[in-house]
Amino acid sequence: MTRWLTEAVPRGRVAAFRTLVYLFAAADLVFFTPWVRTRVDVPGELYQPLFLGRVLPLPTPTSALVGAIFWALLLLALLAATGRAHRLLGWSVFALYLEWMIIAMSYGKVDHDRFGLLVALAVLPTAGAARHGDPTRTEAGGWALRVTQIAVVCTYFLAAFAKFRFGGLDWATGSVLAKAIIRRGTDLADLIAGVPHLLLVAQFGLLAFELLSPAVFLLPERWRLATVGFFYSFHLVTFAAITISFAPHLVAMTSFLPLERVRPLRWARRLTGRRGPDPSGAGAPSDEPADPVPAAGQAPALGRPAGP
Template identity: 70%
Template sequence: MKWLFEPVPRSRIAAFRTLVYLFVAADMVIFTPWVRAHADTPGSLYRPLLIGRLLPLPTPTALIVHTVFWVLLVLTLLAATGRAPRLLGWAVFLLYFEWMIIAMSYGKVDHDRFGFLVALAVLPTAGRARHGDRTLSEAGGWALRVTQIAVICTYFLAAWAKLRIGGPHWFTSSVLAQAIIRRGTPLADVIASVPGLLIVSQIGIISFELLSPLIFAVPRRLRGWVVAFFYTFHLMTFATITISFMPHLIALTSFLPLERVRPIVWARRRFSADEPPADPEPANAVPTEAAAAPGSA
């Protein structure tokens, strides 16, 4: 199973960890702020997911929701610095997991969280990692590989669910048409006006999802282009039916050499380049001390 533990630079883990933990904070405040509204939702409407029933987890109250929100927000910002990666990492995973149970136990379940939750679960196992550290780590390689597998499973299992529930009729169904009616954009209206294009799109979607595991067979030098295609697929999805899959897109960066993205280093270089150079002394200038010395004239 050498493939599963293929070592990666620790700096890649550091960059991925910072990105993931910062997104947790952004998700809570920007992308899904509606989760906090469950603090005022009657407990009778709470229908916990299976994991919430097995543990079991308490019915969310205002105290629970607000406590999880503020503690998680503080801890994820601390975890993004790389300090105490195991202690803070496990704490962030458990709290965000509870946050997702609170979010998805009222009738709405998003499948774009699977790969991201797996990333949160495995990051603490990677241990310490610093930005700029080129030391190879098998533990870090395992964490990224497991995240990559979860990302691809999201695609493949989505196709399996479509075929299991809708069968072959899904290809020629009105799924995309209904989505465009509910939340379509002007671009989607243009696409829908072309006869047969929605059917072709649905065939393309399932084909893409079923073939997504082939990314692991693509040569490494070409894998970046495949990932770019994945991002293009999601860009088109957002441009037509305004579904962003943001947590999934963050987990998808596990395929990328994130250690090459170093904004702090770039900023330092930029600012140092903008500083005016010191005025050089003329070649024939006489030092002040020498000019003032006796007999120097």
């Protein structure tokens, strides 16, 4: 089990995942959850903090507190995306984003699509230093990605248990999807709803999908990636039908992907015809491997001039 949990991955994958997660955390404040800042307009007695907010305990949100968290988190997340000071910046971003989520979810509605992202923010500070394009493997980074993957799968698996807990078997035979389509359905959803019994089949299929999601860890890498692609297609259809995006969850799910192969800076240099060191991180290696330095008394590599 320990070997599986700490399976080494390229540092370049950790660097790419780290950059993506922190950039999303910054974008989340501006595009997805800017409404959290309006919570200060709600009477304080309506603030019912989540369990963690009661245990710590955390103060009732005020305009000054929420504003300070917003600007500090935005700045620190952008700095953390560079990969520098990964422990200090990483723990700071995690603490501030956790408080941001506690404020957001303490007024009656809790979104479960944030679980994987929160776990990613919690473990990334332990992943160690990593540079984009670095093929060196790291067990610490592998552990951080594996724990995030487990959180992603738990989001699906535990969602099935929540359905059984609150709806029982009637959830699968009820009108859950029909109600969702009535509330926020699109033209695509209207077409789906017009097919007899299709919504009931979809509800049974959704339960099966969630209960079987842990099987992704048992698959060979090629089939695992194909299954993750199916997960993404599921959310694409969900968004197209009832406009639920699950964006934070989708970002956390990139922990399954070989992100080290995505090299936008390398592609940009190829398009512009430029060569040189990768500016994606301080001291990051060039895309071209360096020439080996011959040992004392050893001839230089064939085909290359023996320059000084």
